[in-house]
Amino acid sequence: MRDFHFPGRSSVRATEAMAATSHPLSTLAAIDMLRAGGNAMDAAICAAAVQAVVEPQSTGIGGDCFVLYAPRGEGEVIAFNGSGRAPADATLEWYRESGIAEIPVTGAHSVTVPGAIDAWCQLLRDHGRKGMDAVLAPAIRYAEQGYVVHDRVAHDWLESVETLAADEHSSRIFLKDGGALKAGDIHRQPELAATLRTIAAKGRAGFYEGEVAEDLVSRLRALGGLHTLEDFSATNGDYVASVSTSYGGHEIHQMPPNNQGLTALIMLNILSGFDLRSLDPQGAARLHLEIEAGRLAYRDRDTYLGDQDRVHVPVRELLSATYAERLRAGISSDRAMTNLPPVRLPDSDTVYISIVDSDRNCVSFINSTYHSFGSGVVGPKSGVILQNRGNSFRLIEGHPNAIAPGKRPMHTIMPGMAMKNGRAVMPFGVMGGAYQPFGHVHLLTNLIDYGKDPQQALDAPRVFYRDGAIEAERSVSKDAVEGLRRLGHAVRPADEPLGGGQVVQIDWEKGTLTGASDPRKDGCAIGY
Incomplete structure (x- = not known):
């Protein structure tokens, strides 16, 4: 339960139906x-x-x-x-x-x-x-x-x-x-x-x-x-057929390439080998692991993803446990990686x-x-x-995302769906262009690993790695920022809030719905 002494809002709860968007009129x-x-x-x-x-x-x-x-x-x-x-x-x-x-x-x-x-x-x-x-x-x-x-x-x-x-x-x-x-x-x-x-x-x-x-x-x-x-x-x-992976007892579904949804699944596979629950959800150690997993997954995004109607994307290999283990082995808990190439991450x-x-x-x-x-x-x-x-599109011959007649570009916008025991438990999404895979993972780990309710999970402070440095929202604590710097990360204030998002969560046993909408946008959740 949130602390009612502080500004904010509660999740919205109902029984019949729920809608959450980034605009009240919508x-x-x-x-x-x-x-x-x-x-x-x-x-x-x-x-x-x-x-x-x-x-x-x-x-x-x-x-x-x-x-x-x-x-x-x-x-x-x-x-x-x-x-x-x-x-x-x-x-x-x-x-x-x-x-x-x-x-x-x-x-x-x-x-x-x-x-x-x-x-x-x-x-x-x-x-x-x-x-x-x-x-x-x-x-x-x-x-x-x-x-x-x-x-x-x-x-x-x-x-x-x-x-x-x-x-x-x-x-x-x-x-x-x-x-x-x-x-x-x-x-x-x-x-x-x-x-x-x-x-x-x-x-x-x-x-x-x-x-x-x-x-x-x-x-x-x-x-x-x-x-x-x-x-x-x-x-x-x-x-098309969705792509998915298991995380914390849930099956997380994303769009296949040409969509970047695979990036979030690679991140989840990497993080599944760490004990996030033992870490402070707002602390440097947790943020560091997400950042490093993201840097590896985004490297693969720019290397492999394109229109599957035109190029081969090794989806099965990228989502395999063996591949996740190999990526995970490159992450140190006490030092930032220094050997990764830059990737394109526009707003x-x-x-x-x-x-x-x-x-x-x-x-x-x-x-x-x-x-x-x-x-x-x-x-x-x-x-x-x-x-x-x-x-x-890239104008690079041989690149999986090179332009071609009638080809689809690699796409950033990602809807998400969480299933559990064969039932949908949460349609969710986090906006923000290239930030979206990182945002999906941050939201999911807030919910699954730290037990936050949907509004708390969306409200939580965010960081993102872009152009050689971590962008940190103003709500990220000074202790977390200094901790990230001690790990070798450059950290700078985020110019804009990172993304936005909406969630509707289903409790099948109680017959209830819980909705939330990101305070970084104008919207709201309403149910009845």
């Missing part, structure tokens, strides 16, 4: 959908659509999504890959001949074809109860009538002014008198509302064909992009949604445009801001 929309007879999938897509309007810096219909779904909380976990692909003309040779050494962070070349709307349509058709018109109605209302900008959204918006100002249409839609909107301002997106109405009426074809697709492709090609209408119409998400923005309904259908749902406001490219008529997932 959580409320999910709850309204559930109480109107929708199921967890209807509610998740409804919430994601609302966030595509009210958290435009983090997500949108011009982005991608991944989903883990446990129908009635039992049996096989269903995984859906809703990530988009590079244009058919995006060859490595073209970039070389054009003098492009790496994919830029913004602009047309950073854009992969969005996969989210195709995913929403397939998932709603296969697992939902409601039509697209009902699911998109709240998002349409907020886009047309306006919504109030929340505090964390305003914070992120301010940091993106330069990106938005570089594009005349982004500037028109997302800047006010040349500056970012502030907390308490009302923002409207009438062009996006019209696009959402088209999708509500026509489904998938309303986005990937016709006027919306023509608007997006025309804008991309005007900026030098290689995208075609055929690239958009060919978009098709896939049901990005994402929204994550965790929902369990009265039938115990469990949805772990993540949707993103990658960096804040994605590529900065907006369809002038459609109001759709496009993702910059192409920036993840």
Whole structure:
């Protein structure tokens, strides 16, 4: 139980259903959908659509999504890959001949074809109860009538002014008198509302064909992009097999590559050989072991992960006990490793949604445009801001994540699902771009090894290893920081809070749900 003398909040507890998102309007929309007879999938897509309007810096219909779904909380976990692909003309040779050494962070070349709307349509058709018109109605209302900008959204918006100002249409839609909107301002997106109405009426074809697709492709090609209408119409998400490992009596499921979820599983396998429970959960010794396990797992992420449709990823070998033991042997409890190469760990923005309904259908749902406001490219008529997932590709021949026609990039956004004794016990996720595998592991070890409740587990101080040093949130104790330095780590203050997250936990014996939402974002958990 938390100490009520200090600021904070308790976990949310209920019996029938629970939704947790990073925005209050999104959580409320999910709850309204559930109480109107929708199921967890209807509610998740409804919430994601609302966030595509009210958290435009983090997500949108011009982005991608991944989903883990446990129908009635039992049996096989269903995984859906809703990530988009590079244009058919995006060859490595073209970039070389054009003098492009790496994919830029913004602009047309950073854009992969969005996969989210195709995913929403397939998932709603296969697992939902409601039509697209009902699911998109709240998002349409907020886009047309306006919504109030929340505090964390305003914070992120301010940091993106330069990106938005570089594009005349982004500037028109997302800047006010040349500056970012502030907390308490009302923002409207009438062009996006019209696009959402088209999708509500026509489904998938309303986005990937016709006027919306023509608007997006025309804008991309005007900026030098290689995208075609055929690239958009060919978009098709896939049901795939999740990857998993056992940790602390739980089976932890993640998306397979091209997703980075495997990274978290490698970390868990390494840490399973240490007695974390004997260590102070906020102390340097525990943080050191997580950091070292993360450095090894992220090295493997950058070495091996790519689109499994195009390259071989040795998943079985990477998840084997023998491999984990070999990695673990390289970790010293009293000294930081000095022999690991640097890895690419950019910041990005994402929204994550965790929902369990009265039938115990469990949805772990993540949707993103990658960096804040994605590529900065907006369809002038459609109001759709496009993702910059192409920036993840490498322009290195032979690299598993090298760009190629129709290939998916290595993807950072990760939904998680914890199972126990054949039942889902927790759809969970931690946002924050490259931080996400580390965040998943920190959350899980807080819950499993240290017995924290969901809100305590999310609230706990965080660190992350990036660019040769540990970034420590302000809440990390001075003793822990000094302890890490004594172990040979460079430590610096984190510029921003590390990630965000949501959890819904199921107690099957009591018949209760416990939800939590990260204080690093604007959101909340609500149950009934």
